[in-house]
Amino acid sequence: xxxxxFKGGKKYWGLIIGLLVLMGIAFGFWLWQLSFGLGITGMSRxxxxxxxxxxxxxxxxxxxxxxxxxxxxxxxxxxxxxxxxILGEFLAIAAVIMCLMFIIADLGQPMRAINxxxxxxxxxxxxxxxxxxxxxxxxxxxxxxNVLEAERNNIKYPGWVKAxxxxxIVWAPLIHTVTAYLYCxxxxxxxxxxAILAPRFLASAFAAGPALLILLSLIIRRVTKFDPGREQIQxxxxxxxxxxxxxxxxxxxxxxxxxxxxxxxxxxxxxxxxVGLHGHSALVPWMWTSILFMVTSIIxxxxxxxxxxxxxxxxxxxxxxxxxxxxxxMGMISGGFVPNPLHHVVEYVPTxxxxxxxxxxxxxGFFILTILFKIAVTVKEEVSGV
Amino acid sequence: MENSRRSFxxxxxxxxxxxxxxxxxxxxxxxxxxGEKHGPEIFPNQEALTAKRxxxxxxxxxxxxxxxxxxxxxxCNKIHNVPKFKEKRHEIDWIWVDEFKHVFTDLEHEFxxxxxxxxxxxxLCNHCENPACxxxxxxxxxxxxxxxxxxxxxHRCIGCxxxxxxxxxxxxxxxxxxxxxxxxxxxxxxxTRMKGVVEKCNFCAERLAVGKMPACVEASNxxxxxGDLHDPDSEVRELLKNNYTIRRKTHLGxxxxxxxxx
Numbered sequence: 306x307x308x309x310x311f312k313g314g315k316k317y318w319g320l321i322i323g324l325l326v327l328m329g330i331a332f333g334f335w336l337w338q339l340s341f342g343l344g345i346t347g348m349s350r351x352x353x354x355x356x357x358x359x360x361x362x363x364x365x366x367x368x369x370x371x372x373x374x375x376x377x378x379x380x381x382x383x384x385x386x387x388x389x390x391i392l393g394e395f396l397a398i399a400a401v402i403m404c405l406m407f408i409i410a411d412l413g414q415p416m417r418a419i420n421x422x423x424x425x426x427x428x429x430x431x432x433x434x435x436x437x438x439x440x441x442x443x444x445x446x447x448x449x450x451n452v453l454e455a456e457r458n459n460i461k462y463p464g465w466v467k468a469x470x471x472x473x474i475v476w477a478p479l480i481h482t483v484t485a486y487l488y489c490x491x492x493x494x495x496x497x498x499x500a501i502l503a504p505r506f507l508a509s510a511f512a513a514g515p516a517l518l519i520l521l522s523l524i525i526r527r528v529t530k531f532d533p534g535r536e537q538i539q540x541x542x543x544x545x546x547x548x549x550x551x552x553x554x555x556x557x558x559x560x561x562x563x564x565x566x567x568x569x570x571x572x573x574x575x576x577x578x579x580v581g582l583h584g585h586s587a588l589v590p591w592m593w594t595s596i597l598f599m600v601t602s603i604i605x606x607x608x609x610x611x612x613x614x615x616x617x618x619x620x621x622x623x624x625x626x627x628x629x630x631x632x633x634x635m636g637m638i639s640g641g642f643v644p645n646p647l648h649h650v651v652e653y654v655p656t657x658x659x660x661x662x663x664x665x666x667x668x669x670g671f672f673i674l675t676i677l678f679k680i681a682v683t684v685k686e687e688v689s690g691v
Numbered sequence: 692m693e694n695s696r697r698s699f700x701x702x703x704x705x706x707x708x709x710x711x712x713x714x715x716x717x718x719x720x721x722x723x724x725x726g727e728k729h730g731p732e733i734f735p736n737q738e739a740l741t742a743k744r745x746x747x748x749x750x751x752x753x754x755x756x757x758x759x760x761x762x763x764x765x766x767c768n769k770i771h772n773v774p775k776f777k778e779k780r781h782e783i784d785w786i787w788v789d790e791f792k793h794v795f796t797d798l799e800h801e802f803x804x805x806x807x808x809x810x811x812x813x814x815l816c817n818h819c820e821n822p823a824c825x826x827x828x829x830x831x832x833x834x835x836x837x838x839x840x841x842x843x844x845x846h847r848c849i850g851c852x853x854x855x856x857x858x859x860x861x862x863x864x865x866x867x868x869x870x871x872x873x874x875x876x877x878x879x880x881x882x883t884r885m886k887g888v889v890e891k892c893n894f895c896a897e898r899l900a901v902g903k904m905p906a907c908v909e910a911s912n913x914x915x916x917x918g919d920l921h922d923p924d925s926e927v928r929e930l931l932k933n934n935y936t937i938r939r940k941t942h943l944g945x946x947x948x949x950x951x952x953x
Contacts, residue, residue, distance in 0.1 A: 341868055341886075342866065342867050342868040342869060342886035342887055343850075343865070343867050343868075343886075343887065344778070344780070344781050344867035344868035344886075346867075347780070348780070348867070349779070349780040349781075349782070349867075350780075350782050350783070350784070350855075350861075350863075350864050350865065351861070353852045353855040353856060353865060354852060354856060408851075411851070411852075412849050412850050412851055412887070413848070413849070413850020413851075413852070413865065413866065413886065413887025413888055413889075414848065414849050414850045414885075414887040414888060415849075417830075417847070417848075417849040417850075418849055420829075420830040420832075420847055420849050421829045421830055421849065423830075424830045424831050424832075424847065426828065426829050426830060426831050428826055429826065429827055429828055429829040429853070430827070430853075431827070431829035431851060431853055432829045435829075487853070488856075491823060491827070491856055491857045491859075492823050492857075492859045492943045492944070492945060493823070493857075493858065493859020493860070493940070493943060494856065494859075570796070641856075642856075645861050646796075646858070646859050646860055646861035647789055647793040647794065647796065647814075647860075647861050648792070648793055648796050649793060
């Protein structure tokens with residue numbers, strides 16, 4: 306089926322070439338980082354994880370969010386999603402690959418990454434994160450590819466593929482749970498040291514992932530002959546609505562516990578993010594934007610009239626995606642490191658090279674996504690004979 | 692043709708998985724069953740200083756200002772090839788100073804006495820009983836010895852910095868760039884590090900192994916003492932018995948081995 310990716314119109318090739326150019330530029334910067342070290346980023350002794358790990362965390366959510374189309378189809382026999390499960394699975398593939406690339410970009414000695422396998426350490430959560438992420442990638446590749454191939458040949462996918470699909474549904478929440486455990490089991494970081502972290506991660510994942518799928522579906526309808534379907538999009542929108550409400554609710558639970566208990570080591574981080582601490586407030590406007598975007602999206606999604614209007618729905622999904630991205634992709638990681646264990650406020654701001662490398666990895670993800678979606682959509686077009 | 696290629700690929704795939712997972716499976720399968728020992732035996736240096744559980748007592752009453760502490764920090768930096776960067780972001784610290792309110796964040800209060808308020812305190816790795824960094828490390832590049840000292844294998848470290856996030860004391864540093872050009876005078880007896888790995892205080896394990904006291908102890912004029920916490924007659928136990936001591940963030944349960952007499 307891979308050959309389908311080589312047949313496309315001008316716009317398709319324009320997009321592919323544009324993404325390749327971005328990837329090439331970023332690759333150059335990555336080589337620079339490789340030779341100089343991570344000193345070209347804004348990270349420091351105090352904020353030792355930055356933009357890369359934040360993107361990784363957010364994208365694990367996007368990957369896990371893909372399951373929200375797979376689950377209703379396989380477990381609840383919700384037939385309408387049969388049309389678009391492939392989009393969820395292919396989105397998960399692209400997202401997990403981005404996650405792995407962000408991890409590699411963040412390593413000080415990337416050529417030693419394989420040490421995680423040579424010296425396996427089951428006590429380390431990172432060891433398990435490697436297993437769940439790679440496992441999830443493999444599951445989605447196998448299931449997605451086989452289901453699509455069966456569809457192309459007009460046959461039903463074999464039984465073992467369905468078994469693996471159901472397995473991947475169980476696996477999906479695991480990837481984000483394990484990723485949350487990277488943070489919430491650390492004794493000295495009050496911001497992360499909360500049992501709500503994994504549930505919060507999942508809620509934001511099940512909002513951001515399907516929201517992106519809605520946007521991608523709308524784009525596919527516009528630029529190709531395949532229509533993912535109005536019912537499908539509306540069903541996804543309801544999933545997004547529940548998930549984003551639960552996400553904000555979990556956040557408010559955290560805020561209550563932290564500010565009613567008044568334990569400084571837990572309060573200081575949230576104060577830093579939302580009102581600033583000791584005169585440092587780089588993230589304050591961002592965090593309030595995030596809250597504003599998430600709350601606005603809730604209003605637009607809850608009201609049936611606005612949710613059913615696809616233009617408004619698209620707008621709601623865009624601001625929801627940005628809102629959850631700021632929350633996780635910017636606040637979640639820096640917020641945990643500021644103030645540092647000695648209660649010094651050392652702020653973190655990503656550098657230009659760091660941003661370019663980040664952009665390059667996103668471009669790689671979209672490059673993979675474009676190719677996979679191109680294949681999937683061409684198969685759909687072939688099958689329906691349009 | 693098609694068929695044989697497919698079965699070859701299958702076989703190759705299964706073999707690859709097999710080879711890749713072997714060390715993983717080994718980690719789970721306990722290897723204690725092996726009765727006989729092979730390979731070279733390693734004899735300990737007769738002069739080595741040993742302990743069941745190393746600990747350090749810092750008598751802060753013997754310090755007055757940062758000038759008293761500088762030679763101690765300098766001794767450590769020199770012996771361990773700790774680089775000095777201009778850029779604050781790239782800083783590497785094994786042992787350094789900070790104020791009471793930053794070192795003892797949970798003991799600090801508005802009316803703490805003047806001496807403590809202005810006294811610089813030495814901070815370093817706590818060589819915890821229950822080290823969070825060791826738990827976090829995905830390659831066992833950081834590990835705890837039986838005598839409690841937490842060490843780093845600079846050659847195994849992949850630079851993921853999970854240990855830095857895990858350490859509740861901020862005791863770890865990362866080589867954000869090649870440190871070698873920034874070492875004033877290289878000590879050939881101790882390895883320099885490369886970019887991309889984490890490092891920290893090693894309790895002078897390399898000096899204890901040849902019968903020498905840690906560099907900071909030697910430079911402290913008796914203000915810093917190390918010894919065996921499990922030996923009731925050791926000097927550290929004597930000090931702990933006769934003085935009130937505090938440790939950093941004890942409520943976290945990490946069990947820091949650095950005690951401060953205030």
